[in-house]
Amino acid sequence: MTINTGIFIYNEVEVLDFAGPFEVFTTASRVKSRQTKNTQPFFNVFTIGEKKEVIRARGGLSIIPEYGVNGHPAIDLLIIPGGVVTAAGISAGIDMSLYLVSRLADSKLALDTARQMEYNWKQNP
Numbered sequence: 138m139t140i141n142t143g144i145f146i147y148n149e150v151e152v153l154d155f156a157g158p159f160e161v162f163t164t165a166s167r168v169k170s171r172q173t174k175n176t177q178p179f180f181n182v183f184t185i186g187e188k189k190e191v192i193r194a195r196g197g198l199s200i201i202p203e204y205g206v207n208g209h210p211a212i213d214l215l216i217i218p219g220g221v222v223t224a225a226g227i228s229a230g231i232d233m234s235l236y237l238v239s240r241l242a243d244s245k246l247a248l249d250t251a252r253q254m255e256y257n258w259k260q261n262p
Contacts, residue, residue: 140241142182143212146202152194154218154230155184161234165250169242172249179242185209214241231256 142162146155162180169179186192186202193199204210214237221229235258239247244260251258 139178139181140213141210142180142214142216143185143204143209144182144216144218145185146192146194146200146218147186148193150192150194150218152196152198153227155194155216157228157230158216158218158234159184160254161231161238161250164253165238165242165246168249168253169246172246179246180214181210183209228256232258235260 144155144159159182162182166178166180166182170176183204184200184202185204185206188205189202190205191199191201216230216234218230221233231254235247235251235256238250239260248258248260
């Protein structure tokens with residue numbers, strides 16, 4: 138089973154708010170593939186913008202989304218940066234994404250993903 142994970146990006150988005158979740162979900166897929174010897178990714182992660190045009194993140198980073206709001210693959214999980222689930226602050230997107238990995242897969246995969254990223258994740262009880 139692959140979970141299509143769209144990350145919506147927009148002008149002035151905070152870089153870590155979209156890049157952190159992108160890194161968590163792609164790392165979780167690599168870790169799970171090694172654990173299960175399955176070549177099909179657990180998360181298929183892609184970016185979506187209003188249009189498939191250059192977006193300027195806060196600080197001036199330019200990003201071109203893979204898809205516009207029309208024509209993207211079916212979405213199972215939509216991440217909207219800045220919409221915090223579990224925490225506030227610069228690492229909130231990473232914490233939220235690890236929490237979602239623990240819910241959609243299991244806590245071992247979330248912990249292994251955090252370890253692979255060398256991220257000290259404080260799992261909520």
